[in-house]
Amino acid sequence: MNLEIAESILRWEDNPDAGFFTPITDAAIEDQGRWTTQYSKVTKDTRDNSFWMIFWFRGSTEIQDNGPEDIYYNQVWPIEVTKIEYVTKNPKE
Numbered sequence: 001m002n003l004e005i006a007e008s009i010l011r012w013e014d015n016p017d018a019g020f021f022t023p024i025t026d027a028a029i030e031d032q033g034r035w036t037t038q039y040s041k042v043t044k045d046t047r048d049n050s051f052w053m054i055f056w057f058r059g060s061t062e063i064q065d066n067g068p069e070d071i072y073y074n075q076v077w078p079i080e081v082t083k084i085e086y087v088t089k090n091p092k093e
Contacts, residue, residue: 001045001052001073009043010056010068020047030055035064042076051076 001021008015024042031038036057043052053076059065 001050001075003071003073006052006054006071006073007068009054010071021045021052024051032060035060051078 008018
C-alpha cells in the first residue's frame, strides 16, 4: 500500500495496483466535528493477503465537501473478538 493506491481506492480512479485491493469493511465514521468527518475502511491486498486500514476526512457539509482529504493508511491484522450482547427476552425460554 502507498498513498497513490489509497487515493485511487477512495476516488475510484484507474490504477492497476489498486485493482489488487478488495474491500473488507464499509466506510465507518471514526470521528465527527462541525466541519469535517473522519472515516476509515479496511482493504485486503490479494497479492500478499495483507490488510490495510485507510483513513480520510471529508467536509461535513456540502460547502466543505471536496472529496477525500488528508488520506493516510496503516497496516492492520485481523483478530477474533468475542462479543456479549444483552437482550430483553430470555433466549432460554
